[in-house]
Amino acid sequence: MQLDFSDMPDIAIEFLNYMLTVRNISKKTVSEYYYDLRTFFRYIKVTKYNADENDFRDLTVNDITLDDIKKIDLTDLYSFMAFTSRELNNTAVTRARKVACLRSFYKYLHTKVKLIDYNPAAELDSPKLVKRLPKYLNLDESIKLLQSVNGKKNVARDYAILVLFMNCGLRLSELVGINVNSIRGDTLTVIGKGNKERTVYLNKACQDAIAAYMAERSKLKVIKDPKALFLSERKVRISPKTVQYLVKKYINASGLDPDKYSPHKLRHTAATLMYKHGNVDIRALQSILGHESIATTEIYTHIDNEKLRDAVKSNPLSSISPKTNNKDVSTSS
Numbered sequence: 001m002q003l004d005f006s007d008m009p010d011i012a013i014e015f016l017n018y019m020l021t022v023r024n025i026s027k028k029t030v031s032e033y034y035y036d037l038r039t040f041f042r043y044i045k046v047t048k049y050n051a052d053e054n055d056f057r058d059l060t061v062n063d064i065t066l067d068d069i070k071k072i073d074l075t076d077l078y079s080f081m082a083f084t085s086r087e088l089n090n091t092a093v094t095r096a097r098k099v100a101c102l103r104s105f106y107k108y109l110h111t112k113v114k115l116i117d118y119n120p121a122a123e124l125d126s127p128k129l130v131k132r133l134p135k136y137l138n139l140d141e142s143i144k145l146l147q148s149v150n151g152k153k154n155v156a157r158d159y160a161i162l163v164l165f166m167n168c169g170l171r172l173s174e175l176v177g178i179n180v181n182s183i184r185g186d187t188l189t190v191i192g193k194g195n196k197e198r199t200v201y202l203n204k205a206c207q208d209a210i211a212a213y214m215a216e217r218s219k220l221k222v223i224k225d226p227k228a229l230f231l232s233e234r235k236v237r238i239s240p241k242t243v244q245y246l247v248k249k250y251i252n253a254s255g256l257d258p259d260k261y262s263p264h265k266l267r268h269t270a271a272t273l274m275y276k277h278g279n280v281d282i283r284a285l286q287s288i289l290g291h292e293s294i295a296t297t298e299i300y301t302h303i304d305n306e307k308l309r310d311a312v313k314s315n316p317l318s319s320i321s322p323k324t325n326n327k328d329v330s331t332s333s
Helices: 010-022 027-049 053-058 066-070 074-086 092-112 139-147 155-168 172-176 204-217 240-253 263-277 282-289 294-302 308-313
Strands: 187-191 197-201
Touching: 010 027, 010 092, 027 053, 027 066, 027 074, 027 092, 074 092, 139 155, 139 263, 155 172, 155 204, 155 240, 155 263, 172 240, 172 263, 197 308, 240 263, 263 282, 263 294, 282 294
Parallel strands: none
Antiparallel strands: 187 197
């Protein structure tokens, strides 16, 4: 992902680069902060300089100055949040991210580079988020999904992708970022949120699926991105969009609603099955999923109520083996 902040004021560029290089925040999050700040600066232009709101999405912001930013108070920030809800139809989750962005931005200006004497965002409250129970596939639906993988092309690859999602609970970004050398025996190293590295343990189903895929991958004559584990038709690293497409394709083929399930729902499925069937400690599950806060993991305790390798091995899908042909998925006894 290439990031371009050239249309932003210098102070914002410096902040975004600080988040990227010093704080080591992921490119995805920094990209979202870029859009959030750009929206905020456009709001300043509309409310403070009478720019035409009808041109909101086309307003340039690189002429916003530090003095403009200094004039913003807490009331302005709350007005901005109301604007994002009322005029931009931002969800509570999106507004909460904007609050996090503004807090980080003003904290940087106040405590890091000391360019402002007052931090109006310090008291800015975030929208209350309603915790919804995660959607997930039950065991029968999960097996049916794996059995739906067939066709003439990319069967081993697609099967391995689904197996890793549903056994290891990987995020989409983590899966597409896997390199061949990320795998060592029964361990997989992934880069999670905030560029944090963690070890994921591979059960037999994962190891078998990866081995079957690697056997097919080794037959490719030209690989443009040899480091990448999962390759696209063009023999480069598979994109998140392609993975989303293939997940929906097999969800649909298995008779489930493709609008209800996504790669992230397969992550929920892995967590739910491990917790429900594997007698997994919540702290172990937190480590497996790479959650920074235990509160995020606790959402899975609605289902039922050791270590990381044992927890992953306990996943009931661990016994599902790769296909030997395009008709059946065999199950070891």
